[in-house]
Amino acid sequence: LSLAEKASLVGAFDYIVLKTLYSLRGKSEFVSFNSLRKKLDVKNDEELKISLLKLNELKLISKDPTEFSFRLTFSGLDILGIKMLYLNRILYKLAEIIGEGKESIVYHGYDFDNNRIVTKFHRVGTDSYKKIKFRKDLEKKDWLSITVENAKREFDALECIRREGGYVPKPLGVQYNAVAMEHINGKELYKKADTVNLKEILEKILETMRIAYNICNITHGDLSPYNILIDESGTPFLIDWPQATDSEEILKRDLINIATFFKKHGIEVDVHKMFDYVRGV
Ligand code: ADP
Numbered sequence: 445l446s447l448a449e450k451a452s453l454v455g456a457f458d459y460i461v462l463k464t465l466y467s468l469r470g471k472s473e474f475v476s477f478n479s480l481r482k483k484l485d486v487k488n489d490e491e492l493k494i495s496l497l498k499l500n501e502l503k504l505i506s507k508d509p510t511e512f513s514f515r516l517t518f519s520g521l522d523i524l525g526i527k528m529l530y531l532n533r534i535l536y537k538l539a540e541i542i543g544e545g546k547e548s549i550v551y552h553g554y555d556f557d558n559n560r561i562v563t564k565f566h567r568v569g570t571d572s573y574k575k576i577k578f579r580k581d582l583e584k585k586d587w588l589s590i591t592v593e594n595a596k597r598e599f600d601a602l603e604c605i606r607r608e609g610g611y612v613p614k615p616l617g618v619q620y621n622a623v624a625m626e627h628i629n630g631k632e633l634y635k636k637a638d639t640v641n642l643k644e645i646l647e648k649i650l651e652t653m654r655i656a657y658n659i660c661n662i663t664h665g666d667l668s669p670y671n672i673l674i675d676e677s678g679t680p681f682l683i684d685w686p687q688a689t690d691s692e693e694i695l696k697r698d699l700i701n702i703a704t705f706f707k708k709h710g711i712e713v714d715v716h717k718m719f720d721y722v723r724g725v
Pocket residue numbers: 542543544545546547548549550562564613625626627628629630632670671673683684685
């Protein structure tokens with residue numbers, strides 16, 4: 445079943461069960477039937493058991509192998525995001541998958557006016573968990589919380605940069621691990637390098653990084669020609685901001701990545717000048 449089909453099978457009570465599992469999440473991950481039952485204040489256990497069985501079959505939750513305890517899966521978290529984006533009239537329906545990375549699944553979809561939009565569902569993989577481990581503030585958190593925080597961080601980055609005139613997709617909403625944003629009709633920069641005005645594109649990338657760094661206090665952290673989309677008019681859009689941090693070291697690394705790509709395609713670049721420009725020196 446697709447995510448959209450699963451979402452349509454989740455009834456009002458099932459949804460409340462998912463929401464409660466999320467709210468009871470903690471370090472131990474699995475939530476016992478008893479604490480779920482208490483929190484939900486259910487009159488008869490059968491209704492809850494039937495719902496849990498159904499959610500388990502849909503793989504929206506998983507059961508502890510030895511105990512009668514449950515936890516949300518990433519798909520279960522996706523469903524909460526979809527439902528809330530729908531209730532907030534941001535996402536009318538999901539369509540096909542655009543891309544599936546280690547850290548996210550990106551879907552086409554439609555808003556309530558039938559415009560094409562994109563919804564990105566965050567996933568925290570082993571890789572990012574390793575990176576996150578170095579961040580003291582996140583050390584004690586569970587994976588669901590980290591995933592939801594990544595989505596929020598990406599949304600906040602898009603919102604600030606866009607508001608200040610940078611070239612990023614317009615963010616539309618964030619709920620749980622789901623970020624809805626404008627759909628950019630285009631291709632990644634690495635596929636388009638031979639057919640576009642690279643000088644103009646580089647200027648717009650640097651302008652965006654300058655706004656991000658100086659006004660929004662963030663740097664991308666994973667900037668590369670894979671995370672830059674070029675639309676039909678040749679305008680770049682910087683995407684994929686969940687790793688955004690405030691660090692000069694990382695800014696330098698991002699700039700070196702970008703400079704290397706443009707140099708390879710015959711554009712003269714001076715990393716030191718780029719660095720000074722972005723920092724506003
Ligand atoms: P990740 O690389 O972490 O999986 P991205 O944010 O880079 O996540 O998105 C994955 C892919 O989805 C992108 O390479 C791009 O092809 C597509 N994509 C992401 N956001 C948009 C968007 N706003 N419009 C069009 N395509 C997008």
